[in-house]
Amino acid sequence: MSLDEDLEDARAAASVTGGVHPGIRRARAWLSRAVEPGTIDLFRYVEDVGAVEAVRRLRAGTAPDRIRSLVGARAQQDASLADLHRAERCGARLVVPEDDEWPAYPLHALTVAVAGEPFAARDQSDRTRALVPPLGLWVRGPGRLDVVADRSVAVVGSRASTAYGEHVAAELGHQLGERGWTVVSGGAFGIDSAAHRGALAAEAPTIAVLACGVDRVYPAAHGALFGRIAETGLLVSEWPPGCAPLRHRFLVRNRLIAALTRGTVVVEAAARSGAQATANRARRLGRALMVVPGPITSALSVGCHELLRDEEAGAVLVTSAAHVIEAVGGIGTDLAPPVERPTSPRDELSDVATRVLDACPVRIGVSPERLASIAGCTVLDVLRVLPSLELADLVQWTGTGWRLAPPPNPPGAAA
Amino acid sequence: MSLDEDLEDARAAASVTGGVHPGIRRARAWLSRAVEPGTIDLFRYVEDVGAVEAVRRLRAGTAPDRIRSLVGARAQQDASLADLHRAERCGARLVVPEDDEWPAYPLHALTVAVAGEPFAARDQSDRTRALVPPLGLWVRGPGRLDVVADRSVAVVGSRASTAYGEHVAAELGHQLGERGWTVVSGGAFGIDSAAHRGALAAEAPTIAVLACGVDRVYPAAHGALFGRIAETGLLVSEWPPGCAPLRHRFLVRNRLIAALTRGTVVVEAAARSGAQATANRARRLGRALMVVPGPITSALSVGCHELLRDEEAGAVLVTSAAHVIEAVGGIGTDLAPPVERPTSPRDELSDVATRVLDACPVRIGVSPERLASIAGCTVLDVLRVLPSLELADLVQWTGTGWRLAPPPNPPGAAA
Numbered sequence: 016m017s018l019d020e021d022l023e024d025a026r027a028a029a030s031v032t033g034g035v036h037p038g039i040r041r042a043r044a045w046l047s048r049a050v051e052p053g054t055i056d057l058f059r060y061v062e063d064v065g066a067v068e069a070v071r072r073l074r075a076g077t078a079p080d081r082i083r084s085l086v087g088a089r090a091q092q093d094a095s096l097a098d099l100h101r102a103e104r105c106g107a108r109l110v111v112p113e114d115d116e117w118p119a120y121p122l123h124a125l126t127v128a129v130a131g132e133p134f135a136a137r138d139q140s141d142r143t144r145a146l147v148p149p150l151g152l153w154v155r156g157p158g159r160l161d162v163v164a165d166r167s168v169a170v171v172g173s174r175a176s177t178a179y180g181e182h183v184a185a186e187l188g189h190q191l192g193e194r195g196w197t198v199v200s201g202g203a204f205g206i207d208s209a210a211h212r213g214a215l216a217a218e219a220p221t222i223a224v225l226a227c228g229v230d231r232v233y234p235a236a237h238g239a240l241f242g243r244i245a246e247t248g249l250l251v252s253e254w255p256p257g258c259a260p261l262r263h264r265f266l267v268r269n270r271l272i273a274a275l276t277r278g279t280v281v282v283e284a285a286a287r288s289g290a291q292a293t294a295n296r297a298r299r300l301g302r303a304l305m306v307v308p309g310p311i312t313s314a315l316s317v318g319c320h321e322l323l324r325d326e327e328a329g330a331v332l333v334t335s336a337a338h339v340i341e342a343v344g345g346i347g348t349d350l351a352p353p354v355e356r357p358t359s360p361r362d363e364l365s366d367v368a369t370r371v372l373d374a375c376p377v378r379i380g381v382s383p384e385r386l387a388s389i390a391g392c393t394v395l396d397v398l399r400v401l402p403s404l405e406l407a408d409l410v411q412w413t414g415t416g417w418r419l420a421p422p423p424n425p426p427g428a429a430a
Numbered sequence: 431m432s433l434d435e436d437l438e439d440a441r442a443a444a445s446v447t448g449g450v451h452p453g454i455r456r457a458r459a460w461l462s463r464a465v466e467p468g469t470i471d472l473f474r475y476v477e478d479v480g481a482v483e484a485v486r487r488l489r490a491g492t493a494p495d496r497i498r499s500l501v502g503a504r505a506q507q508d509a510s511l512a513d514l515h516r517a518e519r520c521g522a523r524l525v526v527p528e529d530d531e532w533p534a535y536p537l538h539a540l541t542v543a544v545a546g547e548p549f550a551a552r553d554q555s556d557r558t559r560a561l562v563p564p565l566g567l568w569v570r571g572p573g574r575l576d577v578v579a580d581r582s583v584a585v586v587g588s589r590a591s592t593a594y595g596e597h598v599a600a601e602l603g604h605q606l607g608e609r610g611w612t613v614v615s616g617g618a619f620g621i622d623s624a625a626h627r628g629a630l631a632a633e634a635p636t637i638a639v640l641a642c643g644v645d646r647v648y649p650a651a652h653g654a655l656f657g658r659i660a661e662t663g664l665l666v667s668e669w670p671p672g673c674a675p676l677r678h679r680f681l682v683r684n685r686l687i688a689a690l691t692r693g694t695v696v697v698e699a700a701a702r703s704g705a706q707a708t709a710n711r712a713r714r715l716g717r718a719l720m721v722v723p724g725p726i727t728s729a730l731s732v733g734c735h736e737l738l739r740d741e742e743a744g745a746v747l748v749t750s751a752a753h754v755i756e757a758v759g760g761i762g763t764d765l766a767p768p769v770e771r772p773t774s775p776r777d778e779l780s781d782v783a784t785r786v787l788d789a790c791p792v793r794i795g796v797s798p799e800r801l802a803s804i805a806g807c808t809v810l811d812v813l814r815v816l817p818s819l820e821l822a823d824l825v826q827w828t829g830t831g832w833r834l835a836p837p838p839n840p841p842g843a844a845a
Contacts, residue, residue, distance in 0.1 A: 051785065051806045087808040088799065142781045179725055261788040263781075308723030308735065310594055311749035320723065323738070323747045332738045332747075334726035366557045366678075370466065373676040384503065391466045393502040 018045060018093045019074065025067045035113045042066040043111045043151035044255065045095040049073070049086045052149055052253035053142045053267040055132050057085050061150060066111075081136070098255040105230040105256065106245065107155035112148075116159040118275060122148050124300040125274050143266035144292070146274070146299060149253045155229040156249035163220050163249055167197035168339055169272045171293060172206025172282035177315050180283035181209040183307055187280065188213025188221070190336030197222060197248075199276050201268065202241065204234055206282045211244060220248040224275070226268040227260035228252060251275075270296055277343035278303030280333060284318030291321070294328045303342045305333040360407040367392050368400040372409055372419075380416025433460060433508045434489065440482045450528045457481040458526045458566035459670065460510040464488070464501045467564055467668035468557045468682040470547050472500050476565060481526075496551070513670040520645040520671065521660065522570035527563075531574040533690060537563050539715040540689050558681035559707070561689070561714060564668045570644040571664035578635050578664055582612035583758055584687045586708060587621025587697035592730050595698035596624040598722055602695065603628025603636070605751030612637060614691045616683065617656065617665075619649055621697045626659060635663040639690070641683040642675035643667060666690075685711055692758035693718030695748060699733025706736070709743045718757045720748040775822040782807050783815040787824055787834075795831025 016024070018041060025038025043066050050057045060082045061069045072078040073086050083090065102108060110116055128146035132139050139145065154160050170187055172180060188198045188210040198214040200207040202223035214221035221244055225233070229250040232238045244250055253271065254264065269289070273279055273296040281304070284290030297304040306323050309316030322330045333339050364372065367390070374389035375381070383397040390397065401417065404410040411420045431439070433456060440453025458481050465472045475497045476484045487493040488501050498505065517523060525531055543561035547554050554560065569575050585602055587595060603613045603625040613629040615622040617638035629636035636659055640648070644665040647653045659665055668686065669679065684704070688694055688711040696719070699705035712719040721738050724731030737745045748754050779787065782805070789804035790796070798812040805812065816832065819825040826835045 049806070084808055084811075085806070087806065087811070088803045089806060092803075143784070179727065183726060261785075263784045263788055307726060308731075308738070308747070310725050311598060311722060312594065316723075317749075320747055320749050323723070324753070332723070332735055334732075334735050338739070369558070369678045370676075373678055388503045388507075391464070391500075391502065391504060393499055396499075396502070 018095055019071075022067050022071050026071070035111060038067055039113055040109055040111055040151075041095045041099065042070040044098050044109050045070050045093060046150050047109075047153070047253060048094055048098060048255045048258075049089045049092075051142065051264075051267070053145055053147050053270070054085055055129060055139050055142075055145050055147050056081060056136065058129060058147045058150065066150070094255070098257075101230065101256040102153055102155075105155060107153055107229045107250070107256065109151050110154045110160050111151045116161045118161045118164045120161075121164060121275050121277075124302075125149075125270070128299060143263055144295075146270050146296070149271065151253070152271075153229050153252045153255060154249055155251075156245045157247070158220055158249055160249060160251070163197050163222060164199070164275045165197075166195060167199050167222065167276045168343055169199045169276040169279040170206065170210035170282060171200055171272065171279060173284055173288065173315055173318075174203050174205040174207070175285070175315070176205035176209070176283050177309075177313060179309060179313070180206055180315060183309075184209035184282045185213035185216070187282070187307075187336055187339065189217045191339065192217030192219025192221070194336060194340060195219070196336075196340065199224060199272055201225070201265070201272060202233075202237060202244075202250075204236075208237060208240055210282070211240060211248075215243055215247065218247070222249045222251055222275070224268055224272050225250060225252040225260070226254070226264035228254055228256040228258040230256040231258070231260070233260040266292070269293065270300075273297050273300050273302055276302065278305055278339070280305040280307065280339055281319055281322060281330075282307045283309065283313075283315040284322075285314055286317040286321065288318045290318035291328075294322050294325075294330060298327075298329060304328060304330045305339055305342055306330045307334065308332055360409060363407075364404075365400070367396050368404060371397050371400050372404055375410050375417055375419045377419050380413035380418040382416055386417060433510055434486075437482050437486050441486070450526060453482055454528055455524055455526055455566075456510045456514065457485040459513050459524050460485050460508060461565050462524075462568070462668060463509055463513060463670045463673075464504045464507075466557065466679075466682070468560055468562050468685070469500055470544060470554050470557075470560050470562050471496060471551065473544060473562045473565065481565070509670070513672075516645065516671040517568060517570075520570060522568055522644045522665070522671065524566050525569045525575050526566045531576045532567075533576045533579045535576075536579060536690050536692075539717075540564075540685065543714060558678055561685050561711070564686065566668070568644050568667045568670060569664055570666075571660045572662070573635055573664055575664060575666070578612050578637060579614070579690045580612075581610060582614050582637065582691045583754055584614045584691040584694040585621065585625035585697060586615055586687065586694060588699055588703065588730055588733075589618050589620040589622070590700070590730070591620035591624070591698050592724075592728060594724060594728070595621055595730060598724075599624035599697045600628035600631070602697070602722075602751055602754065604632045606754065607632030607634025607636070609751060609755060610634070611751075611755065612663075614639060614687055616640070616680070616687060617648075617652060617659070619651075623652060623655055625697075626655060626663075630658055630662070633662070637664045637666055637690070639683055639687050640665060640667040640675070641669070641679035643669055643671040643673040645671040646673070646675070648675040681707070684708065685715075688712050688715050688717055691717065693720055693754070695720040695722065695754055696734055696737060696745075697722045698724065698728075698730040699737075700729055701732040701736065703733045705733035706740075706743075709737050709740075709745060713742075713744060719743060719745045720754055720757050721745045722749065723747055775824060778822075779819075780815070782811050783819060786812050786815050787819055790825050790832055790834045792834050795828035795833040797831055801832060 021038040025036045125148040184206045192214040199222040370390035374386045387394045436453040440451045540563040599621045607629040614637040785805035789801045802809045
């Protein structure tokens with residue numbers, strides 16, 4: 016069936032039962048190739064007249080000039096059926112807002128954000144920064160998109176990562192996966208792939224949101240990684256199969272990583288890198304922004320530390336999956352356990368008891384009078400605290416005087 | 431002259447001109463050995479009746495029971511003259527609140543803090559935690575205490591530090607010294623000594639606040655270090671010469687490090703170590719608390735990260751002396767410079783220009799019509815942005831079409 020016939024058919028079907036009309040899916044497939052995703056005016060036009068009608072008018076030349084200019088030379092081209100077939104061949108599908116599995120709840124934040132954009136094109140956010148809902152998502156993998164993305168966290172960072180950053184990202188990915196959280200990242204070199212690999216090692220689903228078609232492997236070295244993700248997790252893209260990973264598409268893509276997840280963890284970022292943009296997106300979408308610190312001597316942690324110093328960024332320092340889950344999880348149900356410290360009998364001592372204890376010599380026992388003089392208290396004080404010190408195995412009676420009991424740990428001055 | 435004669439003499443001298451009466455200094459020397467420093471009730475009694483009168487009454491047995499019990503067996507001992515002579519022999523002196531060089535301004539925070547302590551002994555803070563002004567300070571070194579401590583920052587941390595922590599502490603100490611700031615620390619192994627050494631390397635004065643007499647070397651390996659500090663900086667202690675570094679004294683001492691400085695930087699701290707206590711002191715004294723992060727894989731940075739995660743601690747993440755000075759320095763005069771990033775001509779491009787640029791092939795030039803199709807815009811758009819792209823040396827005309835100009839840096843996708 017031709018695109019135009021399909022569209023007519025979809026228009027004629029007043030209400031659809033048992034799934035989405037193929038014409039709607041085909042219209043959105045066409046739109047995903049005709050206009051770069053993230054375009055505010057096209058999203059608004061589709062919201063206004065519907066996907067099918069939008070495509071019909073664009074092809075007929077009856078859409079407003081401003082919308083037609085977005086499509087430009089592509090208006091008369093049609094690869095929608097080929098794209099859908101190509102997706103099918105690699106095990107992918109186009110998920111559209113009309114589908115049950117559309118992640119409507121997380122993406123709602125984008126709908127709210129785009130409502131704040133002005134009408135005049137010159138006043139609108141640049142397309143690489145604009146928070147616009149996707150018109151459809153090409154998805155490759157077995158799980159339902161809404162289910163897999165439900166309890167998810169983004170783990171992102173530099174491609175030029177260090178061994179430290181990769182270790183941390185893999186560890187976080189693994190721990191999050193073990194606790195039933197989906198790790199979302201961009202499939203890139205460095206932090207992204209380490210996070211994906213950590214999740215895969217925990218046999219947990221992970222989502223790679225790509226800036227190219229879900230049948231393409233970019234970077235080329237990630238063929239095996241993407242294959243594994245597609246088996247147990249999801250490869251997701253706004254661009255139809257075959258599309259190239261153009262530079263600006265990564266920036267447009269990043270808003271989806273922020274929107275699909277409950278929060279974003281930045282593991283390593285250089286000075287003034289994409290970290291600020293990531294923080295900005297997370298904040299504007301009301302998502303938690305979490306940052307892993309690193310050595311201040313590492314250039315790859317400078318961007319992380321900048322975020323943590325920036326009060327407006329509202330970033331939380333995290334060092335474990337427990338911290339991450341505390342930040343994004345349900346209040347009261349996902350609190351990180353406090354750091355434990357072995358308690359020592361010393362901690363419970365009164366001021367006088369501490370001083371008497373410190374006054375006790377290591378080897379030769381001394382009299383209570385001598386202890387009082389060293390500790391700067393009365394003999395009565397000394398006689399009052401010695402029994403409890405002895406009970407706590409801190410001092411011992413030698414037969415001629417009091418001395419320290421052999422300590423279980425080597426003693427030292429407190430820092 | 432005996433202590434009692436000296437005291438009588440000091441009482442008789444109604445007003446002193448040209449310096450502090452020797453009886454006052456001797457009285458405070460006596461007090462510093464008779465009662466452990468940091469004792470709230472003794473401080474209040476001395477404030478109330480004066481140092482000379484307090485000592486006279488304690489020795490005569492006419493002081494209130496509660497005050498006499500603090501002194502206990504030491505009331506009839508007197509090493510004050512010997513202590514003053516011993517100090518003189520090692521180049522030290524006892525600085526008292528009546529001296530011009532008393533650091534009254536920074537220590538005022540302790541006077542304010544102690545005013546909030548209840549009267550009943552059982553309700554008061556433990557002596558290791560109480561914020562009480564010192565009754566006198568034994569000082570060894572050439573500088574005036576108030577001058578050297580004026581623009582000062584504490585750099586503290588674990589004794590069991592890592593090479594990373596020591597490097598950072600030394601670097602901070604050096605940078606602060608170069609910028610005219612005094613580094614104050616505790617003279618301990620690890621972070622403390624690294625910070626002192628960094629300051630010394632910058633030929634800047636540094637202050638070691640000790641938990642033992644200023645003539646003692648603890649730890650014993652720091653003989654050369656303390657010697658160098660005493661030549662150009664100051665060794666400071668509340669305890670008279672010869673006193674041993676008892677464990678509880680380190681905790682009592684720590685309040686002075688916080689009080690003497692405008693802020694405290696924690697470089698490395700283990701989980702639940704002294705870092706929380708340090709933070710607590712800095713906050714209660716209204717001082718800046720600064721924390722250097724580290725690898726989350728390092729046990730010695732766990733305490734630092736805890737502080738940075740604790741909103742109540744109010745800690746600021748710092749990675750350089752500039753950050754430290756921004757936090758403690760004068761508002762507007764000591765701002766840290768923002769991190770620089772080399773700007774690229776790409777940063778200034780419009781959305782359409784970026785897409786057209788990304789559409790340009792690397793080698794073989796293509797037509798504007800082809801660029802419009804790839805970039806998803808009109809041919810008119812392409813023709814409008816090409817001149818500025820060419821001017822910015824981003825694209826070039828091959829004679830048959832447009833292609834990318836050879837880039838100055840290797841291109842890559844944005845994170």
